Amino acid sequence: MAGIRFRNVSFSYGDKKILENFSLDVEDSQIMCLLGPSGCGKTTLMRCLLGLNKPETGEIYVGERCVFSREKRVNIPPERRGIGVVFQDYAVWPHMTVLENVCYPMKKHGLPKDEIAGKARYALEQVRMSDYAPYLPSQLSGGQQQRVAIARALVSSDEVIVMDEPITNLDAKLREEMLIEIRQIQKNIGTTILYITHDQEASLQLCDKMAIMNADGSLSQIGTDEDIILRPAGRFVFEFIGVSNFFRLTKKNNSWCFHDDENLQYPGTVPDEYSSCVDMGVRPNDIVFDDSSQVRGKVRRSVFLGSEYNMFIDFGGQEVRVQRSTFDDGAGTIQEGADVGLKFLNPVFYHAKEA
Secondary structure, eight states, rough: OOOEEEEEEEEEEEEEEEEEEEEEETTTTTTTEOOOOOOSHHHHHHHHHHHHSSOOOOEEETTTTTEEEEEEEEEEEGGGGGEEEOOOOOOOTTSOOOOHHHHHHHHHHHHOHHHHHHHHHHHHHTTTTTGGTOOGGGGHHHHHHHHHHHHHHHOOOEEEEEEETTTTSOOOOOOHHHHHHHHHHHHOOOOOEEESSHHHHHHHOOOSSEEEEOOTSSSSEEHHHHHHHSOOSSHHHHHHHHHEEEEEEEETTEEEETTTOOTOOOSSOOOTTSEEEEEEEGGGEEEEEEOEEEEEEEEEEEOSSSEEEEEEETTEEEEEEEEEEETTTTGGGGTTEEEEEEEEEOOOEEEEEOO
C-alpha cells in the first residue's frame, strides 16, 4: 500500500489564494478524513493530488513516488498517478453494465483480458456486487451504484483511493451501511483512503485520523476522533466539530458571573490566565440537571430522538442545548416549561470573542 504526502503545496484561483504552503501526511493503510467549512480548499487539495490542478509550489508524493514537484519539474498526468476516485454523484456510465463500468478503466490502460476479468471479479466481490454484474445502473439503488463506483476505484488502485463526499446523496440508513462497508473494504484490502467531507458524523464513524482545515485553507488540528473531540486545539475546532454551547463570563468583585449579572455567579473555577472576560464552551451532553444548583433555566422544548432527548433551555434569554440519554433515570419525565438547575461538566475556556 502507499501513503500520501503533501509538502508546502500552494494554489490560487486568480488573485485568491486557496492553499499556501500546505503540508499533510496520510499514513499507509489509513483512512484520513479531511474536514473543513465550505470554500476552505478541501476539493482544491484533492484536485492537486489527482493532477487536475497544478500547484504553484510544493511537492506531492504517493508512496515513495513523486507525482508533482514544481522544483523538480515533475507533473505526472492524472491517468498515470494510480489513484482511484469515488465522487459524490457516483459517475457510473448509465449505458454500461456493472461489470463494464468496473472493467472500463482497466481497458483504457490496456490491461490483458484475463487480468481485467480477475481484477473486476475480485473488486465486485469486495463490495458484494458480484450478482449484479449484468445489471445497468438504472436497475440499481443509490447505495448499489456507489458500491459500483468503489469497485471501479479499487481496480484503478487498491493502494490509494480518494473519496469526495461519497455518501451525501444517500438516505440516512444507506449512509450508515456505506460507512460500515467502506471501513470493512479498507480493513480487508488495506487501501489508503483520503476521505473529503463536511460530514462530521461520518468522519467520526469512519476515520483513523481527522485533519481539520480552517476557513483560510490552513490546518487547524490533526488527530484521532478522541483527540479532536476531547482535546480540541482551539475554539474553531471545538465549535466546528459537534454541537457546542458558549457562555460569556465576566469577573465582578473577584467572582465570575453569567450575563454580566453579579447575582448569577458561575459556581466553577476559571483558569488564572483569564482576568476579566472569558467564553466558556460546554458540550450538550456535559450539561446535567441538578436540583441543588443556583444556576437555573426553563425547558422550552424537548425532542425525543430514540436514543436521546434533545432539550432546549432558556437561560436568561440564551438558548442552551442539553442532551440526555433515554436511559438516564427520569430523562423522559422532564416536561416542557419545567424549571431546572444546570451543572456544567468538562468546560473549556477561550478568550472572549468579539460580539
